[in-house]
Amino acid sequence: MPFYNQDLDSGEVPQAAAALRERVAGADRVLAVTPEYNGTMPAVLNNAIDWLSRPYGASALTRKPFAVVGATPTQFGGKWSHEDARRSATIAGADVVPDLVLSHSTLDADVFEDAEVFGRFLGALVSLVEHRPAAEVAA
Numbered sequence: 001m002p003f004y005n006q007d008l009d010s011g012e013v014p015q016a017a018a019a020l021r022e023r024v025a026g027a028d029r030v031l032a033v034t035p036e037y038n039g040t041m042p043a044v045l046n047n048a049i050d051w052l053s054r055p056y057g058a059s060a061l062t063r064k065p066f067a068v069v070g071a072t073p074t075q076f077g078g079k080w081s082h083e084d085a086r087r088s089a090t091i092a093g094a095d096v097v098p099d100l101v102l103s104h105s106t107l108d109a110d111v112f113e114d115a116e117v118f119g120r121f122l123g124a125l126v127s128l129v130e131h132r133p134a135a136e137v138a139a
């Protein structure tokens with residue numbers, strides 16, 4: 001997917017970006033699974049959020065329940081990546097529950113197979129409903 005550029009978003013958008021927007025628009029909620037790069041989210045995730053943030057106010061992310069999860073080998077578990085992804089998604093218009101984040105400090109402990117922890121995390125995301133008015137969803 002090309003890096004976001006308003007010049008590319010003025011007419012027919014690149015196929016990969018259009019497909020991402022369509023996929024997210026049709027989803028009930030979004031779970032971003034990401035590592036951390038140099039203390040923030042990787043550029044590919046940031047770029048995906050950028051594409052999903054436009055048209056602003058009526059984008060695929062507008063009022064979409066959003067959560068982020070990940071594990072890294074460092075002691076901080078990718079928390080800056082997760083914090084930044086949550087802030088960016090919030091500014092893009094998504095409904096991000098502030099404490100809905102799962103950072104894990106080692107790749108050895110597989111957070112995705114810890115049924116209790118991951119179940120609680122997913123349960124909180126599933127309990128979020130999209131707050132988009134029905135008329136808007138139909139359009």
Ligand SMILES: Cc1cc2nc3c(=O)[nH]c(=O)nc-3n(C[C@H](O)[C@H](O)[C@H](O)COP(=O)(O)O)c2cc1C
Pocket residue numbers: 035036037038039040071072073074075076077078
């Ligand atoms: C360029 C680069 C920067 C990284 N920066 C961080 C970091 O700031 N914090 C962290 O916890 N891990 C960091 N890591 C470790 C990654 O989280 C870890 O290698 C992860 O498994 C990479 O996943 P990927 O191969 O899917 O990109 C970094 C790795 C790379 C390659």
